[in-house]
Amino acid sequence: MAKRRRCDDCGGKRAGSEPAAKLQQQRRKHLYLVLDDWDKGFSLHKLDVLGFFFSSDSDEEEEEEEVEQQQLRRLPDPPALRLTETRHSPMLFAALGSSVFIGSKEPCSAQATGALVYDTGTAAMAIGPRLPEDPCGLFVAGAGGGGEKKKKKKLYALAYVEHEGTQRVSVQALSWARSAAAALEAEPWLPSHGWSWETLPATAPFDADEESVASYAAHPDGRTIFFSTRRRRCDRSRRVGTYSLDTESGEWRSHGEGSVLPFQGQGYFERELDAWVGLHKDGYICACQAVSGTAAPAPEWRKTEHKLFRRHEDDGDPERRRHLSATLTYMGNNRFCLVESAVRDGVDLRHTYGGGHGCALHVTLFGLKYSREGELQATVRRTTTSYKVSKYIPGFYHQAFWM
Template sequence: MDEEEAMISMQQPHLYLIFDDWECGYSFRKVDLPSRAPALIPEGIARGGATCLPPPFFRLQAQRGLPYYFTASGSKIWSLHPNEEGKSLDSGGSCFDVHAETFAFVPRHTDQPKPVYFPIGNDKLVTLGCLSIQCLDIGVKKHPTGVALSWSDPLDVPVDSMDIISHAVFPDGRTIFVSVGFVAAECTYSFHLSDDGGSLRMCKHQGEIGLSLYREKLGHICSCDLASAATSQRRPDVKYTEDHLFTMGPDETHVGATLVYMGHESKICLVECMINVFNDRYGGPYSFEKENTDQEKTDDYMLRLTTFSLEYSSDGDLTTGHRRVRYYKMPKNVSRRVCQYPVAFWM
């Protein structure tokens, strides 16, 4: 490990939040989540307890309203946004290292409407799009002769990222599980990265597993035995937390959320966007249908950060341990899409 890598490894991790709150793109904010955060706050007092987020420390110019094109690996945040319609200049993607504070341009993958990314270790990035999958070797450093990063040729697959409802990387670090949902049924596929890391191949159709199950208990965390899913086409046994983690306050309503793994002791942060149910602007209960899509105002939106640790009780039940909650005011002018799909990384 060289001196720079040693310094980066000693960095205290933070929660990084990304919002498209300026006219040309996105702002990055860094939030400290110490273990001695405020205890669980009673529901319904979010507006009174909300504080302002830290100011942006970095801004990125990219097409707004597209949270799907962000991903992260190690200490790097990747932006692989498509070229804006009507603009001929294609500057590719970008990569920002939050610890080393370095920025680099990187190649974009094949244009996809809503890609799903899979960081594999610290040296591979896989993207699954519309009926194709690609891999980027991000461990390759630029050669003095000018050889740089490049995506593998797209591999045709029978999966459309628009249909994906859950996904996971197997503990072997090379196998990807993807559950897709259709009108009639759900099924799961798996893909495998070759041992030399040079290619992706279709592994097999795992059958009618349906790993998502998100429709059954919305707002609850669930777990299943991924190993059993790899060896059987039977739907694995699923455990749910008894706790409902989305806001249930009488004056609050859930808008969107992202789960962020904090890397130790099974600690998780739920980054949730919410809004006051009743306010003068809507004249009644909030709904997306009442939003003016030409002028997406998010002044009434808030962030609710809930940290907890997933544990199994002595009876084998899945629990969330002691929860801690923080409320923040959402920056102004954030697009509705980013509120539905908050962008957050722990690094």
């Protein structure tokens, strides 16, 4: 029988022992999901996932079968926001603080409207500055660490640029800063602050025609971001090398081909493990020791013994593959949220799109620890909550933000 552990979300006390007012304060943050679940565009759903926790733990493998057999819920209705897709252009979503940024990847004219900024705290929508031309990705770099004064986070965008005959990647930073116009005494009525982009001086040291970013992670020093790349052609699964960017000086550093980040997409630094945590292929969670100083990423990493993806196997037939995508979101204090999108049992994959039916979202909350043998294990793992959802846009997969 599994031992009853303390509830990490209740300050180390048993669930139900905290005053209701304090629990309410702890639930101020929510999981926000961006889905293409209606025929005209996207929806932003707000979930109180901290309510999924219960006081006992279960690490039994039979839990996987229970998830597939449990009844699918419906997402809260109405959603926090609905957005109509325009011209079927590829959309980018990112989060910074309490704001969700929404923009199009298509090149825009000088007269085009800027990105939309949705404030989850006030439920207000505003117009922000336009995205950089030809963006290829958006992400948030962590800030604060090593006892230093906490720094403000910035939203970083990767964009393609031509440099000496090759296609390179430039980095631009979006931040909430004091407006230069408002500083003029002649115009005191203008807003004192606003969103603005700043271009970092140096371009990435790799050829964007040959390499694309496969994984990245912000260093706990609050200023450095590490990237691992993979080849665009031939063996696309092969990682090529690792690079780091000092966001304060704008300088890039190459760390060679010997060591690469072992996860896919974004990794998150968890101080309790002193490691970056991310999604490994085939449904595992992995942890990689964070880099010290300017050294190359440490090749030592571990992954969980059991899969955390709620997925169906191929069975040798690509048409039977049910897993669509998965995202990992860091909730702080050694809490993670895994969201997997999958085709429901009994649904033909060819009918997943267009009609918008036949998909499910599986939401799993867990923590991580090292066992006495040094193995990476999931802790405070809870029953996965699953939702019945629709899907309309091929090539778009859910986005998840904790704010």
